[in-house]
Amino acid sequence: MATGRTHRPATRSRGIPEATVARLPLYLRALTALSERSVPTVSSEELAAAAGVNSAKLRKDFSYLGSYGTRGVGYDVEYLVYQISRELGLTQDWPVVIVGIGNLGAALANYGGFASRGFRVAALIDADPAMAGKPVAGIAVQHTDQLEAIIRDNGVSIGVIATPAGAAQQVCDRLVAAGVTSILNFAPTVLTVPDGVDVRKVDLSIELQILAFHEQRKAGEETGPETGPSAPVAPTTAAAAAAAAAADRKGPDGDVPAVMPA
Amino acid sequence: MATGRTHRPATRSRGIPEATVARLPLYLRALTALSERSVPTVSSEELAAAAGVNSAKLRKDFSYLGSYGTRGVGYDVEYLVYQISRELGLTQDWPVVIVGIGNLGAALANYGGFASRGFRVAALIDADPAMAGKPVAGIAVQHTDQLEAIIRDNGVSIGVIATPAGAAQQVCDRLVAAGVTSILNFAPTVLTVPDGVDVRKVDLSIELQILAFHEQRKAGEETGPETGPSAPVAPTTAAAAAAAAAADRKGPDGDVPAVMPA
DNA sequence: GACTGTGAAATTCTTCACAGCA
DNA sequence: TGCTGTGAAGAATTTCACAGTC
Incomplete structure (x- = not known):
């Protein structure tokens, strides 16, 4: 990793x-x-x-x-x-920043389990200037410009990335440069980080694909190979690939405005 | 499994x-x-x-x-x-239902990667009657009463649970009884299912805790054992436990009832 | 008697290193 | 020559089964 x-x-x-x-x-x-x-x-x-x-x-x-x-x-x-x-390490307080306040970022900010188990949302950060100052889960969203200052002022060592895939590596680099050493990545991208930085990823699409694999197998056992449970579709490979790649670029929240080229 | x-x-x-x-x-x-x-x-x-x-x-x-x-x-x-x-199994079309349209459910519904990679959101389901009919990601939310009918009419075999923890097992049971055989669970609960049903879980809190473990270790390596990177807190164990359990009961979205201020 | 703690066996996963083919 | 495909070694994880302790 x-x-x-x-x-x-x-x-x-x-x-x-x-x-x-x-x-x-x-x-x-x-x-x-x-x-x-x-x-x-x-x-x-x-x-x-x-x-x-x-x-x-x-x-x-x-x-x-x-x-x-x-x-x-x-x-x-x-x-x-x-x-x-x-x-x-939950007997101490871990300040966390969430970057990318789209649907998912908002859901994370509102997630009760965060606040109560040793984690404290120190800041919400988004690249959209229109988001700045808006309260989400009772916390005012701050602009990406403030990222480094927020990290340092709050001694943040854990960052959550919920931006579109295209912005994730850039955000990651800035987080790491500012001192973050653990990252939870929701963007569907492989992040490259220096040694000593931990990355964990959560990928909705991947989990579904793993389920589909097992689901397909179940269907095959019942009715013989190559039989689907529902309307078989068999799209053009290239078209499907392009669509999937395009979707990834939009990030975990679809096309909701979140962090972008700062 | x-x-x-x-x-x-x-x-x-x-x-x-x-x-x-x-x-x-x-x-x-x-x-x-x-x-x-x-x-x-x-x-x-x-x-x-x-x-x-x-x-x-x-x-x-x-x-x-x-x-x-x-x-x-x-x-x-x-x-x-x-x-x-x-x-x-992605060359076929997998209809998926999402149950629990809070912040997280809405984020999932809006997630572009769903729609494009062989998965199709067949329905959004919520227990709140006030949600019924409301459009989320272009799809009208339906009431839980319709769950069984939706599953059967659409031939759904994959279900996503984004309800509060307290409702998850019940929803799971109904999904399974109606014919769902693969479940992606976002609620912080262990689901019990019959043989032949696959469950995968995604748990934000768990991922953060794993990061905290490694983070603590890093801090310990630098400055010796028992040193935190930030304000150490050491809450009463019982109090922390109760708070955490309470938070879990609220579900992945905390206590927010529905979709965010769209 | 009940239940933990743990060596040892079994299984699964990763890495090595190289034979074999375009 | 360059790169795949894969046996075999090695590491990690799970499971077994039972000795040890309350």
């Missing part, structure tokens, strides 16, 4: 496997739900069911964090919430 | 690894961009760079599809676009 070097020093220091890290938020969510219901302890079996994984995997995952359970009893919910939160 | 049996009978030929399937959309996107620029052929090295993977992996991935390249030359762009599209 990163660049050049011998991959990343990555999951080395504490030795928590990446796959485990990716599941910790899942466990945390299930645990907070239990905590809310004042459930004092859970077994690996119960918690695993709530998190949608199997219990052996969960126990193995927790074993990387330490021995936080009690044999014959289970895990103390509150204690485990704390330990996982700490491990994930 | 699905059946209790020995998983898939692995119908001889088609043994494409899941990891490979997940990358095909990435290759497809890079290829469509090349196709648009009328580039006739690419080497594995070039295409891999464009897709953000390494070339050995790409060649291995393609080897599961067949031998579509030419030694000493590379891959024919158009041909590969077609082959991957076919493999992913």
Whole structure:
């Protein structure tokens, strides 16, 4: 994912496997739900069911964090919430900026889960001058010109990119230059970043395509190969490709005005 | 993921690894961009760079599809676009319904990548009677009452859930009962589905938490353990947990009832 | 007796390195 | 010569199964 070097020093220091890290938020969510219901302890079996994984995997995952359970009893919910939160770095406050306030950016700004789990929306940034000053989710949108100042003034290290694909790399470069070292990318583009910067991407179109693959397979099993569940279309390859590429250029929000050549 | 049996009978030929399937959309996107620029052929090295993977992996991935390249030359762009599209089931038309037309649902409806890559938004569905009839992305929102009829009339097999977490399982059950067999879930909940139904989830909060984990580690490497990049907060564990759980219940869009101030 | 923690086996995924073909 | 296709090695992840502890 990163660049050049011998991959990343990555999951080395504490030795928590990446796959485990990716599941910790899942466990945390299930645990907070239990905590809310004042459930004092859970077994690996119960918690695993709530998190949608199997219990052996969960126990193995927790074993990387330490021995936080009690044999014959289970895990103390509150204690485990704390330990996982700490491990994930959620006991501190992470200021986040969202760049590109189209439909998606607005949805993200309004997303309750942001504000409450250690993340604070420090600023909303858009390239459209007409957006400047408008309140979205109670926060006034600021112009892209302010990007570097906002990052530095707020000590922002996490940036969310919800711009059209065409603007994403440029925005990314500016974020990184200003000091951001983690990026969540919603634009359908591969971002190039220097070593030491983490990028995670969320791509709606990709997820749907993966579903389509499995869906097609199901259909094929029932009715034989090459049979679709609905009106088969078979568009001209070139035309479809062009349309898809054009759509990508519009960005996650379609043609909604967002950040553009600043 | 699905059946209790020995998983898939692995119908001889088609043994494409899941990891490979997940990358095909990435290759497809890079290829469509090349196709648009009328580039006739690419080497594995070039295409891999464009897709953000390494070339050995790409060649291995393609080897599961067949031998579509030419030694000493590379891959024919158009041909590969077609082959991957076919493999992913994108040469047919997939009607999709989006349930939950809040900020996020509206963003999804407006997402250009949906419409152009084999997916067609067949309907937008919301539980709020006030939303019924309102046009979002050019499509009139329909009430949840119509869900089953819509699914059946349109032969929908893929559903997108963008409702609050509390409604997600119920919506999921109805979708599945009506015939949907693939679900893309944006609600921060684990969905339970019968065998044969695929669920993929997209969770903004989880992605951010994973970034925070790595971010924390970076900070720790520089300045020693337990040092934050910003104002450390250390909230009461129980309070934080309750707040987080409460936020989840509000759903991906927070508590905003409907479409943004368009 | 119940349930965790964990070596070891099994499986999946990635990378290497080179044979083989245009 | 240049680049694909792929066995084989290596790494990561998942699962098994059971010893250990409360």
